[in-house]
Amino acid sequence: MEITAGGLLEIRITPADVGKRVSVRRVEGGPSGSPSFMDTVGVLTSWDQGVLTITRKSGEIVHISESSLVAGKIVPPAPARRRGPAASFEELARVGARAWQPLESEPLGEWTLRAAAGFTRRANSVLPLGAPGLPLDEALARVTAWYAERELPAYVQTATGAVGTQELLGAELERRGWVNEVSAQVRIAALAPIADVDTGATASGVRLSRVPDEEWLGMYGRVKDPEAARRVLAAGPSVWFATLPGRAIGRLVVDGRWAGFAAVEVDPEHRRAGLGTAVMAVLAGRALEEGASAAWLQVEADNAGALALYEGLGFATHHAYHHFRFRAGAAR
Numbered sequence: 001m002e003i004t005a006g007g008l009l010e011i012r013i014t015p016a017d018v019g020k021r022v023s024v025r026r027v028e029g030g031p032s033g034s035p036s037f038m039d040t041v042g043v044l045t046s047w048d049q050g051v052l053t054i055t056r057k058s059g060e061i062v063h064i065s066e067s068s069l070v071a072g073k074i075v076p077p078a079p080a081r082r083r084g085p086a087a088s089f090e091e092l093a094r095v096g097a098r099a100w101q102p103l104e105s106e107p108l109g110e111w112t113l114r115a116a117a118g119f120t121r122r123a124n125s126v127l128p129l130g131a132p133g134l135p136l137d138e139a140l141a142r143v144t145a146w147y148a149e150r151e152l153p154a155y156v157q158t159a160t161g162a163v164g165t166q167e168l169l170g171a172e173l174e175r176r177g178w179v180n181e182v183s184a185q186v187r188i189a190a191l192a193p194i195a196d197v198d199t200g201a202t203a204s205g206v207r208l209s210r211v212p213d214e215e216w217l218g219m220y221g222r223v224k225d226p227e228a229a230r231r232v233l234a235a236g237p238s239v240w241f242a243t244l245p246g247r248a249i250g251r252l253v254v255d256g257r258w259a260g261f262a263a264v265e266v267d268p269e270h271r272r273a274g275l276g277t278a279v280m281a282v283l284a285g286r287a288l289e290e291g292a293s294a295a296w297l298q299v300e301a302d303n304a305g306a307l308a309l310y311e312g313l314g315f316a317t318h319h320a321y322h323h324f325r326f327r328a329g330a331a332r
Contacts, residue, residue, distance in 0.1 A: 009071035015047035024072040045171035057161035085294035101235040109133025117228035125155035154326035162319035187315035195284035250279040259287035
């Protein structure tokens with residue numbers, strides 16, 4: 001925090017700093033009546049009617065009373081990552097979109113409306129990489145109508161925590177009553193070390209195919225419309241499905257230098273035996289053969305088992321993404 005020559009905390013931000021990354025300190029009364037201080041770092045997404053809204057890297061939106069502020073300053077963007085490959089948010093967002101392709105899509109300015117009969121939010125949400133070409137309320141009215149025509153809930157996918165992410169849009173959606181239904185992390189890593197993991201003889205039992213068979217879909221377990229699921233899952237630049245019969249599955253999409261891992265599932269009776277690692281090692285080897293050098297994946301922040309697996313393989317968080325759902329009665 002900023003300290004003046006007299007040793008006092010100082011507020012050096014104003015409403016004109018909306019959109020910038022800031023660090024603020026506020027004071028709150030403690031349980032015994034003594035004051036306590038709380039710090040918040042994130043993007044200042046609004047300062048209206050005496051309330052500041054700050055979106056943290058995780059996507060959490062914090063509302064702070066102006067009267068509780070004791071210090072505040074603008075801070076530079078988080079330092080460049082030192083683990084894993086260099087990557088921009090937009091590059092990863094577009095790679096991720098190509099890995100989860102919808103059955104139909106429509107542009108709205110620089111937004112893309114996507115639908116796939118409801119299979120996976122990633123293929124049934126708006127991807128807003130730029131401006132919609134309309135005032136926000138008009139754009140959201142178009143969005144809700146488009147999804148209503150398809151009897152689907154309206155979702156907008158936003159991201160937080162990296163240069164170029166959409167903290168401002170997420171805050172505007174929240175202000176209009178849209179609900180952040182799920183958040184996840186996008187993680188990246190070097191590819192070769194994943195392929196080099198020693199999995200013993202387990203990897204020899206992993207079979208690869210270009211399409212998901214009935215066993216694979218059965219283990220995936222999230223399929224209400226098998227035809228739509230197959231079409232979404234098999235779409236992408238170069239898609240592979242791994243199966244360790246009766247025990248584990250995984251999906252890989254190779255897209256230039258990127259290898260995207262998804263749907264790594266292990267049967268509950270066979271967990272903690274290294275099977276997920278074996279599936280990923282085999283898929284990583286195939287991706288290296290196709291010229292990839294970097295890995296990415298998406299994982300929900302509360303999936304402790306998956307997070308432990310990916311941490312062990314060198315994956316680190318690049319940014320977070322969130323699916324905001326339109327709530328009936330909310331402002332469009």
